[in-house]
Amino acid sequence: MGYPMAGHLETAGYSVTVYNRTAAKADGWAAKHSGNMAQTPREAAQGCDFVMACVGNDDDLRSVCMGPDGAFAGMAEGAVFVDHTTVSAQVTRELAAIAAQSGIGYVDAPVSGGQAGAENGQLAVMCGGAEDDYARAEPVMQSYGKVVKRLGEVGAGQLTKMCNQIAIAGLVQGLSEALHMAEQAGLDGEAVVDVISGGAAGSWQMVNRHKTMLADEFEHGFAVDWMRKDLAICLKTADDVGASLPVTALVDQFYKDVQKMGGGRWDTSSLIKRLRVEK
Known part of the structure; x- marks a missing residue:
């Protein structure tokens, strides 16, 4: 899902750096698109206004966000983390609270529409988070979303x-x-x-x-x-x-x-x- 979504971001004119735990996938994306590849989530997040994640489960999301090489470690105050993974509302609220300690915004934004929706930029994106964080991230998510909507505070998307x-x-x-x-x-x-x-x-x-x-x-x-x-x-x-x-x-x-x-x-x-x- 993340591969074509990142492609839509690049097509929309955003400067994109990708990271994947399977390096060959990130290599393949970078070879096809004009974006860059990073070796760690922290490296990918450095200097970015928005960091989008799309992984597998609660533990995968924690591993991408946390630790010295995690995305949060590379994000500056005022940046927004957007999670497109389908995870529990519990881990969403946990990570949002940790992000807030560093002044990082957090939007939980799981998607529906399958591989075809991701490839065609026709995903339904259901979001939770502070109104200001969502308002900043919404135009970016429109790059691959057919419907993008905020349903409430952090966790409402999940x-x-x-x-x-x-x-x-x-x-x-x-x-x-x-x-x-x-x-x-x-x-x-x-x-x-x-x-x-x-x-x-x-x-x-x-x-x-x-x-x-x-x-x-x-x-x-x-x-x-x-x-x-x-x-x-x-x-x-x-x-x-x-x-x-x-x-x-x-x-x-x-x-x-x-x-x-x-x-x-x-x-x-x-x-x-x-x-x-x-x-």
Whole structure:
């Protein structure tokens, strides 16, 4: 995700320095674009008004931000750190508080739209943070965002991303069952989708994933392993705030079944695979 997002920043005219824990990825980006490559997060952050991060999980984010070679160590007072990772609201608030001690702004800004959204600059960016920090960072995020919106103080972006993942989990399971029903009933799945996608059942998942689902192809987006990471955050936070997520909990177990089938790196539409196996 970060690779094309950084590319959009460079295309928009910003001076960009990239860092990746796998140096070959940063090398490849620098060879393709006019930006620079750094050896550490601190080096990448030095002299920058904005530092964008997009890594894997809470621990990855801490490692990129903290320590003598972390991004915070290289950032000047008044700079803004923008986190595009999907992580817990807890680590977001923890790191924002640490950043504030050095006068660094912090915006949590997880994204939705998948690899295609990142490549096409059409991501939904859901943000939390102080109004001033967000106002400064918003024009920069517009480089790759179709929708960029502040939902509240630090942590609100992550909470909104949880709502996003909860909605997707139920949608993908419903779509999987609908396509499976069509197959079992001897219907033309494409024809079924042509009709129902124009009505109340239509969704982004239906339009963009039904063809590959019918073709039993699952190499087209966000991986099951990452979805389970996200759903674990959702379920833990639901307990904390007193929300009930029975469908989300069930679909999380369905994704666990997919992992057991060896599909941890399949995209999230692979839920239909377990239905085909069960038949």
